[in-house]
Amino acid sequence: MxxxxxxxxxxxxxxxxxxxxxxxxxxxxxxxxxxxxxxxxxxxxxxxxxxxxxxxxxxxxxxxxxxxxxxxxxxxxxxxxxxxxxxxxxxxxxxxQSGALRPTLPMMQQLRDFSQDPHYINFADGELAEELLPNTMLSELLRQYPLNRWLGYSNHLGELYLRQTLSKHLQDEYGIKAAPDQILVTSGSQQSLHLITQSLLSYGDCVGIEGPSYFYAQPLFQSAGIRLIRLPSDEEGILPEAVSDLHKRYRLKMLILTPTYHNPTGTVLPLSRRLRLLELSRALNIPIVEDDVYGPIRLDGAPPPPPLNVLSSADNVTLYLGSLSKTAASGIRLGWIVGAVPVIERLADVKQQVDFGASTLLQQIADVFFTSGAWGEHLSRIRSEVTRNRDTMAEALRTYCGDDLEWNLPQGGFHFWCKVKGEVRDSELFEQAIRQQVIYVPGSLYGAEQGHIRLSYSRVNRDEIVEGIRRLGETLRKLAKNS
Amino acid sequence: MxxxxxxxxxxxxxxxxxxxxxxxxxxxxxxxxxxxxxxxxxxxxxxxxxxxxxxxxxxxxxxxxxxxxxxxxxxxxxxxxxxxxxxxxxxxxxxxQSGALRPTLPMMQQLRDFSQDPHYINFADGELAEELLPNTMLSELLRQYPLNRWLGYSNHLGELYLRQTLSKHLQDEYGIKAAPDQILVTSGSQQSLHLITQSLLSYGDCVGIEGPSYFYAQPLFQSAGIRLIRLPSDEEGILPEAVSDLHKRYRLKMLILTPTYHNPTGTVLPLSRRLRLLELSRALNIPIVEDDVYGPIRLDGAPPPPPLNVLSSADNVTLYLGSLSKTAASGIRLGWIVGAVPVIERLADVKQQVDFGASTLLQQIADVFFTSGAWGEHLSRIRSEVTRNRDTMAEALRTYCGDDLEWNLPQGGFHFWCKVKGEVRDSELFEQAIRQQVIYVPGSLYGAEQGHIRLSYSRVNRDEIVEGIRRLGETLRKLAKNS
Known part of the structure; x- marks a missing residue:
C-alpha cells in the first residue's frame, strides 16, 4: 500500500x-x-x-x-x-486544479474578500480612497474632449499619440529620455511584470528581488518556473555588493527592484547605491527592471535620486515600469514599460498574444488626462491629501501603538512598514485585527520575517485612520499580555 | 566536435x-x-x-x-x-530569444504592419471600419452619464453592476441563464482563451479544435505546452462522431469551438450536431469552450441554433465566451466568460494575477452602453451595414473572381472563406496581392491547406471592397496564366 x-x-x-x-x-x-x-x-x-x-x-x-x-x-x-x-x-x-498559474494564497483571497466589505477599516489596499479618485475630473474631461480617435484594435505598442504624450511626460517629470517606439502601453505594472516573465525569462532562471517585496508578483514568477533570489537590504534598500556574490552563486538573469518608495518597506535607494548597482549591472550583464509606480507619490521632504533609467539611459540596461494606478486610479489599468526598442518589440508581440493590445478607449482617456493638464492638478491634490493621511497615521501610531510597534516615517508611497516589538504570531495578530474589523497586509505575504505589518494610509479617510490604529493598538496590547 | x-x-x-x-x-x-x-x-x-x-x-x-x-x-x-x-x-x-511565449509568425507580423497603413485595402482585419465604430455614441453617453462609480481596483470577477447587466443581457439576447457570479469580465476573448490555458489546462494536454481555426489562439496553446488536435469538419462545421474516435486516441481534455459563424470558415453548426456534441461531452467528460464572439453578427437569413450553453445549461459543461470586439469596437477590449461558479472563481483568481482585474473605468462605460439601449441601436446599424458590405463583396467576387475562387455566402460574421480553384502557392498570391496594396489573411495561418484565403468585409468601405476584389481578381488571373 x-x-x-x-x-x-x-x-x-x-x-x-x-x-x-x-x-x-x-x-x-x-x-x-x-x-x-x-x-x-x-x-x-x-x-x-x-x-x-x-x-x-x-x-x-x-x-x-x-x-x-x-x-x-x-x-x-x-x-x-x-x-x-x-x-x-x-x-x-x-x-x-490544473494550469500553470497557482491559486492565490488563502490569506490573500481572504484579504480580497474583506477589502470589498465597507465595514472593515482598510489598511490593506495600496490604492486611493474613493474621494481621491478622479471621477469628476474625468467626467468633465470627457464632456470637453469627444472620443474622436480610432477605437479599433490598438497598435501593438499602444497608440502613437499616447506614446508621444508619455514620451514628453516622462522627460518633463523624471528626465527619462524615451522615444515613442521605446514605450509599450500595458494594462498596469502587474501585467508589465507578467509580460517580462513570459517574454524575456526562461524556466529555471534566477532573478534577484528585494526581500521583502511586492507579493502579488511572486506567483507570476513562480509559475513561470523562475527562482526568486532575495537580495539583502538594510533601511536604505538593497546592498549592491551582495548582487555580485549572489551572481557568482546563482547566475542572476535579472534584477527586479523598486528603488524609490519600495513596497512594502518604503525605502529609497541612495544615489551612491544606484550608481554602484548600475556599474555591477553593466559589468555582470544583468539587466534591471525598475518598478517606479510609487515614484510620483512623493510626499513632503527631499526629492528622491533620479530613476536608474535616467542614470543609465545610454546603456539601456533597465526596463522602467510606470502606471496610472497610484496617481490616478488603480481601476483605470493603464501602465507602461520603457526600454530598448528590440525588447519593447518583443514584449509588445507577447502582449498582443495574451490580450490583443491595450484598450484604445482607455488610451484616449489617459491621453486627455495627461495633455489637458488634469494629471498635474490631480497629482498635487493627491500628494497633499496623502501626506495629511500619513501624518495622521504617524500621530495615531505614536499615540496608540508606540509601545508595541516600530516604524520609519515614509517619504513617499502609501505605506508604513511596522515591526512588532514583542513576540506575536502573524496569523494570530491578523485574526484578532479582523475581529476588530481592521485589515492590513501581514509581512509574511511579502516574504518578511514574522512580526511585520504593512499599513496603507491611502485607502482610508483620516477618521478611519485614527479609529483603526486605536483598535490595532488595543489588539496588540491584548496579545502582548497573553503571550 | x-x-x-x-x-x-x-x-x-x-x-x-x-x-x-x-x-x-x-x-x-x-x-x-x-x-x-x-x-x-x-x-x-x-x-x-x-x-x-x-x-x-x-x-x-x-x-x-x-x-x-x-x-x-x-x-x-x-x-x-x-x-x-x-x-x-x-x-x-x-x-x-527567451520566454514561454513564442514570437508571432513573421507573416502575421507583416500583416500587422500593413494593416496600420491606410494605403492598403484591408481585407485582413476582422473588425469594424472606422465609420462603424461608436465614437459619437459613446461621447454622447459620457455626456449624459457621469462617471460616478468606483474607480479603484475591480472586484476580481468584474464589478457587480456590470455582471448584473450582462446577466440580463445574455438572458434577453441569447437565452443564456447566468447569475452574476457565473460571469467573469475579461479584456476580450483573446484574454479569455489565455486564461483558460493558464488556469485549467496542463502541459501535455490535448485539446480538440476546428481545423482551420482562429489563428491568434494557436501560439497561446502551444506555449502552454498544449497539443491541438484538429477535428474533421465539412461545410456545416465539425463532425461530432470524430470527437469520440479522437478521444480514444488522444484523451481530449477540452474542445474549443466556434459553433456559430466560425472564423474563418463562416460555418454554423446545425442543431442536431450541437445536441450530439453535448451528449458526447457529457459521456466522455470533455468540457467545451464555446467562443461566440461572432454570434451577435447575424446578417440576413435564419437565426442560428441556440448556443451550446443554452442547450446544456443544467450541465455546466461549457464555458461561453463573448465580447464587445465585434459588435462595438475591438479596441474597447471587454469580454466575458460564463461558466460554473468554481471554474469562474479559478479563472478570476488567475486574471487577477496576470493583470489585476478589468478596468473599472471601461466597465462603467460598457455598462452605460448596455443599459442605455445604445448597444441595441448600434448593433442594428452594424448588422445592416455589414450585410450591405457582404453583398457588395459577393457581387464583386462574382464579377471579378468567379473563375478563380469558390466560396459560400456567409450568414453572419465578417468573412468570406474562399478556395482558389487553380494551383497557386499561398505565399506567391499573398506577395502579389501586397504589390497591389490589398491584404487578406492566407488560409495557411489558420492551419488550412494551401489555396484558401479569408476576406473580411467589415473593415473596408464599399468602394474599397469593389476595387480590392477587382485587384485580387487581376492578381489571380495573372498567377493562373504563369503557372
Missing part, C-alpha cells in the same frame, strides 16, 4: 482528524486519488502518520459523511466511483 | 549558404553558441550537412562580414568574444 504524506500541524486550530480529512478530500478532488480507488486501512494510515487510530476513523467518517468515500463491507474504504455526480461537483473539478 | 543540426530547405528562395549562416547567427544571438567558442571546421560541417565545402565557406564569410565570427590564423573560426559590443547589439539580445 502506498504511504500517504500528510503534513500535520498540531499548532493549527484545525483538529488533526480534520487536517487528514481535508488532505484526502483535496487528493480526491484533484484526481491524485482516482475515483473508485482503495484507501489505506485505518491501521496502516494511523501508524504511518503516527496518530491514534481513532483519529483516522474520525477522518474517514467525515469524508464518508460528505460523500467523498464509501465503505464496502469487509473490504475497506474506497473513493466514490461516480465523482461527477457528487453534490456541487461537476466535470470541471479536476480542471480547476 | 559536436554535430550541428541545420534544417536546410532547398525549396526556399533563400540560398543554402544563407540558411546556414542564418542558423548559426541565430545560435550565437540566442546564446546556444557561446561567445568565444570554436565553430566546426568547414570540412566537418560540409560533410555533416551534406553540402559542398564552398557553401560552408560562403556561410562563414557572411558571418564574418557581419561581425558574428572571427578567424584565427591556423586555428579556425570562433564566435566573437565581445558580443555585447556588436553593432546594434545590447545585453538584452539573449533575453529577447
Amino acid at each position: 502506498k504511504p500517504m504524506h500528510v503534513l500535520l500541524d498540531p499548532a493549527l486550530k484545525k483538529p488533526i482528524f480534520q487536517q487528514i480529512a481535508d488532505h484526502i478530500e483535496n487528493q480526491i478532488v484533484s484526481g491524485e486519488l482516482a475515483a473508485g480507488s482503495k484507501l489505506p486501512t485505518e491501521r496502516f494510515l494511523a501508524s504511518s502518520l503516527r496518530v491514534h487510530r481513532t483519529t483516522v476513523t474520525k477522518a474517514y467518517d467525515e469524508l464518508r459523511a460528505n460523500g467523498f468515500i464509501v465503505s464496502k463491507q469487509g473490504s475497506g474504504n474506497y473513493v466514490r466511483g461516480d465523482l461527477w455526480e457528487m453534490p456541487g461537483s461537476s466535470s470541471w473539478r479536476q480542471y480547476i | 559536436k554535430p550541428m543540426h541545420v534544417l536546410l530547405d532547398p525549396a526556399l528562395k533563400k540560398p543554402i549558404f544563407q540558411q546556414i549562416a542564418d542558423h548559426i547567427e541565430n545560435q550565437i544571438v540566442s546564446g546556444e553558441l557561446a561567445a568565444g567558442s570554436k565553430l566546426p571546421t568547414e570540412r566537418f560541417l560540409a560533410s555533416s550537412l551534406r553540402v559542398h565545402r564552398t557553401t560552408v565557406t560562403k556561410a562563414y564569410d557572411e558571418l564574418r562580414a557581419n561581425g558574428f565570427i572571427v578567424s584565427k590564423q591556423g586555428s579556425g573560426n570562433y564566435v566573437r568574444g565581445d558580443l555585447w559590443e556588436m553593432p546594434g547589439s545590447s545585453s538584452w539580445r539573449q533575453y529577447i
Whole structure:
C-alpha cells in the first residue's frame, strides 16, 4: 500500500482528524486519488502518520459523511466511483486544479474578500480612497474632449499619440529620455511584470528581488518556473555588493527592484547605491527592471535620486515600469514599460498574444488626462491629501501603538512598514485585527520575517485612520499580555 | 566536435549558404553558441550537412562580414568574444530569444504592419471600419452619464453592476441563464482563451479544435505546452462522431469551438450536431469552450441554433465566451466568460494575477452602453451595414473572381472563406496581392491547406471592397496564366 504524506500541524486550530480529512478530500478532488480507488486501512494510515487510530476513523467518517468515500463491507474504504455526480461537483473539478498559474494564497483571497466589505477599516489596499479618485475630473474631461480617435484594435505598442504624450511626460517629470517606439502601453505594472516573465525569462532562471517585496508578483514568477533570489537590504534598500556574490552563486538573469518608495518597506535607494548597482549591472550583464509606480507619490521632504533609467539611459540596461494606478486610479489599468526598442518589440508581440493590445478607449482617456493638464492638478491634490493621511497615521501610531510597534516615517508611497516589538504570531495578530474589523497586509505575504505589518494610509479617510490604529493598538496590547 | 543540426530547405528562395549562416547567427544571438567558442571546421560541417565545402565557406564569410565570427590564423573560426559590443547589439539580445511565449509568425507580423497603413485595402482585419465604430455614441453617453462609480481596483470577477447587466443581457439576447457570479469580465476573448490555458489546462494536454481555426489562439496553446488536435469538419462545421474516435486516441481534455459563424470558415453548426456534441461531452467528460464572439453578427437569413450553453445549461459543461470586439469596437477590449461558479472563481483568481482585474473605468462605460439601449441601436446599424458590405463583396467576387475562387455566402460574421480553384502557392498570391496594396489573411495561418484565403468585409468601405476584389481578381488571373 502506498504511504500517504500528510503534513500535520498540531499548532493549527484545525483538529488533526480534520487536517487528514481535508488532505484526502483535496487528493480526491484533484484526481491524485482516482475515483473508485482503495484507501489505506485505518491501521496502516494511523501508524504511518503516527496518530491514534481513532483519529483516522474520525477522518474517514467525515469524508464518508460528505460523500467523498464509501465503505464496502469487509473490504475497506474506497473513493466514490461516480465523482461527477457528487453534490456541487461537476466535470470541471479536476480542471480547476490544473494550469500553470497557482491559486492565490488563502490569506490573500481572504484579504480580497474583506477589502470589498465597507465595514472593515482598510489598511490593506495600496490604492486611493474613493474621494481621491478622479471621477469628476474625468467626467468633465470627457464632456470637453469627444472620443474622436480610432477605437479599433490598438497598435501593438499602444497608440502613437499616447506614446508621444508619455514620451514628453516622462522627460518633463523624471528626465527619462524615451522615444515613442521605446514605450509599450500595458494594462498596469502587474501585467508589465507578467509580460517580462513570459517574454524575456526562461524556466529555471534566477532573478534577484528585494526581500521583502511586492507579493502579488511572486506567483507570476513562480509559475513561470523562475527562482526568486532575495537580495539583502538594510533601511536604505538593497546592498549592491551582495548582487555580485549572489551572481557568482546563482547566475542572476535579472534584477527586479523598486528603488524609490519600495513596497512594502518604503525605502529609497541612495544615489551612491544606484550608481554602484548600475556599474555591477553593466559589468555582470544583468539587466534591471525598475518598478517606479510609487515614484510620483512623493510626499513632503527631499526629492528622491533620479530613476536608474535616467542614470543609465545610454546603456539601456533597465526596463522602467510606470502606471496610472497610484496617481490616478488603480481601476483605470493603464501602465507602461520603457526600454530598448528590440525588447519593447518583443514584449509588445507577447502582449498582443495574451490580450490583443491595450484598450484604445482607455488610451484616449489617459491621453486627455495627461495633455489637458488634469494629471498635474490631480497629482498635487493627491500628494497633499496623502501626506495629511500619513501624518495622521504617524500621530495615531505614536499615540496608540508606540509601545508595541516600530516604524520609519515614509517619504513617499502609501505605506508604513511596522515591526512588532514583542513576540506575536502573524496569523494570530491578523485574526484578532479582523475581529476588530481592521485589515492590513501581514509581512509574511511579502516574504518578511514574522512580526511585520504593512499599513496603507491611502485607502482610508483620516477618521478611519485614527479609529483603526486605536483598535490595532488595543489588539496588540491584548496579545502582548497573553503571550 | 559536436554535430550541428541545420534544417536546410532547398525549396526556399533563400540560398543554402544563407540558411546556414542564418542558423548559426541565430545560435550565437540566442546564446546556444557561446561567445568565444570554436565553430566546426568547414570540412566537418560540409560533410555533416551534406553540402559542398564552398557553401560552408560562403556561410562563414557572411558571418564574418557581419561581425558574428572571427578567424584565427591556423586555428579556425570562433564566435566573437565581445558580443555585447556588436553593432546594434545590447545585453538584452539573449533575453529577447527567451520566454514561454513564442514570437508571432513573421507573416502575421507583416500583416500587422500593413494593416496600420491606410494605403492598403484591408481585407485582413476582422473588425469594424472606422465609420462603424461608436465614437459619437459613446461621447454622447459620457455626456449624459457621469462617471460616478468606483474607480479603484475591480472586484476580481468584474464589478457587480456590470455582471448584473450582462446577466440580463445574455438572458434577453441569447437565452443564456447566468447569475452574476457565473460571469467573469475579461479584456476580450483573446484574454479569455489565455486564461483558460493558464488556469485549467496542463502541459501535455490535448485539446480538440476546428481545423482551420482562429489563428491568434494557436501560439497561446502551444506555449502552454498544449497539443491541438484538429477535428474533421465539412461545410456545416465539425463532425461530432470524430470527437469520440479522437478521444480514444488522444484523451481530449477540452474542445474549443466556434459553433456559430466560425472564423474563418463562416460555418454554423446545425442543431442536431450541437445536441450530439453535448451528449458526447457529457459521456466522455470533455468540457467545451464555446467562443461566440461572432454570434451577435447575424446578417440576413435564419437565426442560428441556440448556443451550446443554452442547450446544456443544467450541465455546466461549457464555458461561453463573448465580447464587445465585434459588435462595438475591438479596441474597447471587454469580454466575458460564463461558466460554473468554481471554474469562474479559478479563472478570476488567475486574471487577477496576470493583470489585476478589468478596468473599472471601461466597465462603467460598457455598462452605460448596455443599459442605455445604445448597444441595441448600434448593433442594428452594424448588422445592416455589414450585410450591405457582404453583398457588395459577393457581387464583386462574382464579377471579378468567379473563375478563380469558390466560396459560400456567409450568414453572419465578417468573412468570406474562399478556395482558389487553380494551383497557386499561398505565399506567391499573398506577395502579389501586397504589390497591389490589398491584404487578406492566407488560409495557411489558420492551419488550412494551401489555396484558401479569408476576406473580411467589415473593415473596408464599399468602394474599397469593389476595387480590392477587382485587384485580387487581376492578381489571380495573372498567377493562373504563369503557372
